[in-house]
Amino acid sequence: MTIIIIVAVLAAVVGIWFFAMYNTLVSLRVSAEEGESEIDVQLKRRHDLIPNLVESVKGYAAHEKGTFEEVTAARVGAVNAQGPAAQAQAEGALNQALGRLFAVAEAYPDLKANQNFLQLQGELTATEDRLSAARRFYNTTVKALNTKCQTIPSKWVAPVAKVTEREFFDLADPAEAAVPNVSFS
Amino acid sequence: MPPLDAQIKSNRRRSRALFGMFFLIYGALGFAVSLRFGPAAFYIFCAVAIVIVLVTLTMGDDLAVTVAHAKQLQSREECPPVWDAVEVMSIAAGQPMPRVYVSPDPAPNAFAAGKDPKQAVVCVNQGLLDILDKEELEGVVAHEMAHVRNLDVKLMTYAAVLAGGIALIAEFISYMIFWGGGSDEDNDLGIVGVVISILVVILAPIAAMLIQMSISRRREFLADASSAEFTKYPQGLASALRKLGASEVPAQTGSSATAHLCIVAPLGGKSSSLFSTHPPLEERIAKLDELAAGQIHTSRAVGVTSSY
Numbered sequence: 001m002t003i004i005i006i007v008a009v010l011a012a013v014v015g016i017w018f019f020a021m022y023n024t025l026v027s028l029r030v031s032a033e034e035g036e037s038e039i040d041v042q043l044k045r046r047h048d049l050i051p052n053l054v055e056s057v058k059g060y061a062a063h064e065k066g067t068f069e070e071v072t073a074a075r076v077g078a079v080n081a082q083g084p085a086a087q088a089q090a091e092g093a094l095n096q097a098l099g100r101l102f103a104v105a106e107a108y109p110d111l112k113a114n115q116n117f118l119q120l121q122g123e124l125t126a127t128e129d130r131l132s133a134a135r136r137f138y139n140t141t142v143k144a145l146n147t148k149c150q151t152i153p154s155k156w157v158a159p160v161a162k163v164t165e166r167e168f169f170d171l172a173d174p175a176e177a178a179v180p181n182v183s184f185s
Numbered sequence: 186m187p188p189l190d191a192q193i194k195s196n197r198r199r200s201r202a203l204f205g206m207f208f209l210i211y212g213a214l215g216f217a218v219s220l221r222f223g224p225a226a227f228y229i230f231c232a233v234a235i236v237i238v239l240v241t242l243t244m245g246d247d248l249a250v251t252v253a254h255a256k257q258l259q260s261r262e263e264c265p266p267v268w269d270a271v272e273v274m275s276i277a278a279g280q281p282m283p284r285v286y287v288s289p290d291p292a293p294n295a296f297a298a299g300k301d302p303k304q305a306v307v308c309v310n311q312g313l314l315d316i317l318d319k320e321e322l323e324g325v326v327a328h329e330m331a332h333v334r335n336l337d338v339k340l341m342t343y344a345a346v347l348a349g350g351i352a353l354i355a356e357f358i359s360y361m362i363f364w365g366g367g368s369d370e371d372n373d374l375g376i377v378g379v380v381i382s383i384l385v386v387i388l389a390p391i392a393a394m395l396i397q398m399s400i401s402r403r404r405e406f407l408a409d410a411s412s413a414e415f416t417k418y419p420q421g422l423a424s425a426l427r428k429l430g431a432s433e434v435p436a437q438t439g440s441s442a443t444a445h446l447c448i449v450a451p452l453g454g455k456s457s458s459l460f461s462t463h464p465p466l467e468e469r470i471a472k473l474d475e476l477a478a479g480q481i482h483t484s485r486a487v488g489v490t491s492s493y
Contacts, residue, residue: 031279034279035279038276038279042276126269129269129273130272130273130276132273133273133274133276133277133415134276134277136277136415136416136417137276137277137278137279137415140414141279
């Protein structure tokens with residue numbers, strides 16, 4: 001009789017643990033999805049600002065065609081990128097192109113004083129702050145998710161919960177992260 | 186394990202242990218009761234304790250913050266630095282954006298309130314805005330958002346209820362002892378039992394208060410570590426705390442209800458003790474410096490125009 005009770009208690013404990021682990025994994029996956037979607041929101045904001053930015057620089061430096069084409073192409077690449085790793089790569093390329101655009105703008109004092117340009121630059125900075133934050137949240141969540149998917153015993157529950165590891169949103173090449181700091185303030 | 190994860194885990198573990206100690210005290214009180222007044226009294230005592238806790242918890246302690254003279258920001262334009270800091274930190278914390286207030290109080294301080302993230306409030310004092318730069322403000326706001334995410338308001342309410350319950354019950358028992366309740370036939374231990382019960386009854390409320398304050402300090406460390414988790418830049422908050430430590434401006438407003446949610450203790454002086462709601466500033470700064478040293482790189486900005 002006592003054997004039955006012991007087995008029943010053990011089964012209950014394992015069952016409760018299993019449910020808790022299942023729910024934790026699902027919560028992490030949902031949080032990661034939410035994080036990915038927040039990154040997309042900020043990326044879209046960023047991409048939408050760029051055409052106006054290019055136009056305002058064109059108004060003063062129309063001949064710098066190479067730079068404009070580079071930015072536009074990088075933007076297209078970034079818009080079409082799928083998945084966090086590819087997106088991060090494409091954003092790195094876009095950073096470099098934008099860096100060159102701002103370097104061009106350096107030479108034109110009238111442009112630097114232009115209200116429209118300054119406002120666009122301000123919005124771009126604000127968007128980048130939010131993008132950084134979204135990226136931090138996403139990566140922290142993915143780290144927790146991937147850890148649970150790899151460690152015992154939660155790694156046994158993951159397939160049942162249909163939860164799999166995810167990619168980080170990280171710039172693959174650390175050199176790309178060190179974009180030249182071009183600010184006019 | 187990286188220092189940030191280690192700090193966060195350790196803080197959570199220790200605050201759980203502290204809560205456990207509350208129940209040890211309830212046990213000790215029950216033991217004292219049964220020594221003096223017999224086992225039946227112990228069961229009555231347990232029932233009373235449970236009722237106290239349940240009633241207070243379900244009363245829905247809505248920490249309605251009287252944000253004296255504070256102005257709620259309705260849009261970004263009203264105060265961009267604060268709005269931006271709160272919005273960015275909400276994204277970093279994965280929380281809905283709380284209501285934002287700015288108070289004209291010249292003392293540099295900030296606090297967060299609200300039972301859960303959906304009803305949260307963050308308030309920043311003008312004094313704080315005057316002396317902090319962008320990274321420091323973000324660190325402070327991240328600390329407040331951490332209190333919201335970690336459900337510290339709810340937790341501290343539970344702690345206050347548990348401590349209050351202990352104080353009430355101890356008082357109740359002391360009346361019973363004073364008026365000589367209980368029959369001597371049930372009381373095997375005689376004078377020893379009386380002495381033990383009296384000691385427990387005197388010490389229990391003090392112990393409860395110490396535990397409550399310990400929990401508060403532990404949650405402050407956790408909020409600091411969580412702030413570093415959100416910003417990935419502990420130097421920001423460390424620098425802000427240094428400036429706050431050096432500031433001499435006293436608080437104009439600050440109730441004890443929200444004291445434990447402020448960034449620095451608004452009431453009482455610089456000295457910290459076992460009865461402080463906040464740990465000493467030097468210790469907080471030291472732990473943040475530890476986190477900063479342990480970071481491989483500060484991956485702050487993704488883009489072009491943000492300055493490092």
